[in-house]
Amino acid sequence: MTESSPPLAGVVGWPIGHSLSPKLHGHWLRRYGIPGHYVPLAVAPNDFDEAIRTLPKLGFRGVNITIPYKQRVLQVADNISDRAALIGSANTLIFRENGGIYADNTDGYGFIENLRQYAPDWSAKSGPCLVLGAGGAARAIISALLSDGAPEVRIANRTRQRAVALKEAYGARITVVDWNRGADAMEGAMTIVNTTSLGMTGQPELNISFTRAHGAALATDIVYAPLRTPFLQEAASIGLRTVDGLGMLLHQAAPGFRQWFDQAPEVDDELRRAVLAE
Ligand code: ATR
Structure with missing residues (x-):
């Protein structure tokens, strides 16, 4: 050069x-x-x-x-x-x-910066986080949430063993929850994240109820096509704050x-x- x-x-x-x-x-x-x-x-x-x-x-x-x-x-x-x-x-x-x-x-950094930009008062420290999915994106996001001080990260994944492996890698602040109990695990969670590919154009929707979520919880998705995923629409419909995935x-x-x-x-x-x- x-x-x-x-x-x-x-x-x-x-x-x-x-x-x-x-x-x-x-x-x-x-x-x-x-x-x-x-x-x-x-x-x-x-x-x-x-x-x-x-x-x-x-x-x-x-x-x-x-x-x-x-x-x-x-x-x-x-x-x-x-x-x-x-x-x-x-x-x-x-x-x-x-x-x-x-x-x-820089995936975890991108995830956190996106939330800081669109929800400036959001903090990982504000309460338990619920992460849906346990793939590569989840690994980066969970790592960032933990290093930003999340008191607890609950992981629900279709293949439970992948969530267990993340608990083994990341330790005490991780709780593994059943995939079909994801809606229950919203109880008390302040940050709710979809890291699965569900809801992406051409993929099945992620249908989950937010009725147990805290009124001040924030919902965010890593899917950005479409921007308003069914997951985010459902969260918004009961009044939760939402941040789409494009910023990540x-x-x-x-x-x-x-x-x-x-x-x-x-x-x-x-x-x-x-x-x-x-
Ligand atoms: P990435 O690196 O983008 O996170 P990945 O490692 O393939 O991609 O992970 C995709 C995530 O979406 C996983 O959590 C996957 O669940 P499994 O570990 O059970 O495969 C989740 N996922 C994909 N399709 C799904 C579906 N139809 N139902 C539930 N979860 C699904």
Whole structure:
């Protein structure tokens, strides 16, 4: 790489066509007049390790990592942030000038920042949290809720064993509840989160009653297509505060952009509109 070559970043996955990240980072690059590029990179499983090691030599300052490589990438990284190590996956790589590959996971950060933006008085500390789901997104969110001081995190997952595994990984403040008792577990919960794929366009709906929820509880979803999921509509219909999932996607992208392009990007309505535009 020479001094004058434009900064490069991108997103590595397989397949990659669905990713909104190029649109998101492309908007920021234009907005700040940065002469860089952010590109989708479809990398086949056999080529993954070599591709990641080659990208820094091609002028890439880092990349986002998406399905199916978020766990595997930890084996290629030279340094791993504490939160990525705890979660067991990474979504953001920073290529250091000394050639080292640093792996971080900003999903939990994105989740918390989204709630802070749209519910400024919300705090993980305000009471028990109920998390529906126990997949990769749940791992990042639960880790962030715990490190932000949640007194208890209740996990309800269709496959109970995955919730039990999270309790084993994260410890005493986790309570495992039956998937079909999720509505009961809302009792006293102040933060209620859907981390499953239910409610996403083309997926079955997540039908759960909020009648036992605290009136001041906040409901949020990681699904952002559609923005108003049946889960959030149900919560809103009984007067709960709701925050949609798009902001998590936007906020998780900001730390990478800041590192690669030396510019702290704004996460605001202009960005939301750009990402939602066809
Ligand atoms: P991600 O990394 O996006 O979290 P994942 O690891 O595949 O993806 O997790 C998807 C989550 O949605 C899991 O909690 C999954 O439940 P299981 O662990 O039982 O598979 C949940 N999920 C997906 N489809 C579901 C369905 N039809 N009913 C209930 N939960 C479902």
